[in-house]
Amino acid sequence: MKSQLSSDQRRGLFVSIDGPSGAGKTTIVRHLAQTLIAQGEQVHVTAEPSGGPIGKLASELTETVTGHALACLYAADRYHHVEHEIKPLVASGHVVLSDRYLASGLVVQRFDNVDLGFLWQLNEDVEVPDLTVILEADPNVVAERLEARGPHNRFQVTPGSSHTEAAYYKDAQEHLVAAGFNVLTVDCTKRAAEQSAAIIASELRALAGLARVR
Numbered sequence: 137m138k139s140q141l142s143s144d145q146r147r148g149l150f151v152s153i154d155g156p157s158g159a160g161k162t163t164i165v166r167h168l169a170q171t172l173i174a175q176g177e178q179v180h181v182t183a184e185p186s187g188g189p190i191g192k193l194a195s196e197l198t199e200t201v202t203g204h205a206l207a208c209l210y211a212a213d214r215y216h217h218v219e220h221e222i223k224p225l226v227a228s229g230h231v232v233l234s235d236r237y238l239a240s241g242l243v244v245q246r247f248d249n250v251d252l253g254f255l256w257q258l259n260e261d262v263e264v265p266d267l268t269v270i271l272e273a274d275p276n277v278v279a280e281r282l283e284a285r286g287p288h289n290r291f292q293v294t295p296g297s298s299h300t301e302a303a304y305y306k307d308a309q310e311h312l313v314a315a316g317f318n319v320l321t322v323d324c325t326k327r328a329a330e331q332s333a334a335i336i337a338s339e340l341r342a343l344a345g346l347a348r349v350r
């Protein structure tokens with residue numbers, strides 16, 4: 137099938153997907169990738185921490201290193217991820233989907249009491265995605281999904297963490313919108329993962345149409 141997003145433009149698109157732990161990022165990214173591939177796109181799915189050397193280190197150290205040091209490690213991984221994986225693939229026409237990116241960097245380390253202003257400055261020069269997706273969901277539903285699936289990290293085991301994280305995401309979203317990021321929020325409380333993916337795919341088609349007109 138002929139690609140609708142990138143056929144007549146060499147550059148692809150960079151899309152980040154963030155949202156509370158257990159909201160459904162990985163599941164929705166999987167459906168989104170399938171949808172885009174079926175539409176003829178070249179899709180690259182990635183995540184943060186990345187599979188690069190700094191990402192591997194961050195991943196290994198997340199349970200034992202805390203606060204500012206861990207925030208710096210995640211920011212370093214992000215800069216490296218952009219230069220060595222995201223930008224080259226976008227330049228060759230791929231739609232790059234990152235499961236976690238900057239918004240996670242503005243949220244997760246706040247559980248270790250790192251100030252949002254510090255996190256913002258640390259990440260100030262990272263690549264701006266073509267679309268920044270933030271998943272929203274009722275924190276009680278997120279907590280149920282997390283309990284059913286099981287926690288992935290120490291940030292998810294504190295009672296009430298889903299409520300705290302929802303508030304942190306609101307703050308992150310405000311910063312991103314104020315800085316001019318193209319933010320799409322998708323409420324995935326009641327939508328099936330396929331439906332959330334369809335909303336994002338439709339936004340990407342609209343975005344690619346605009347890109348061609350310019």
Ligand SMILES: Nc1ncnc2c1ncn2[C@@H]1O[C@H](COP(=O)(O)OP(=O)(O)OP(=O)(O)O)[C@@H](O)[C@H]1O
Nearest residue numbers: 156157158159160161162163281285288327328329
């Ligand atoms: N409507 C829905 N949309 C997305 N995921 C859902 C939905 N309903 C239930 N789930 C389930 O929620 C669980 C958490 O999803 P997933 O692992 O994709 O979340 P995540 O945001 O990537 O989590 P983490 O931040 O821990 O990596 C999974 O078991 C998934 O199948």
Ligand SMILES: Cc1cn([C@H]2C[C@H](O)[C@@H](COP(=O)(O)O)O2)c(=O)[nH]c1=O
Nearest residue numbers: 184185198210236237240241244288289
């Ligand atoms: C981008 C980013 C990630 N983290 C941590 C949070 C989790 O421990 C892992 C991600 O794994 P998951 O399966 O997607 O939940 O990375 C972080 O602490 N800070 C960050 O900026």
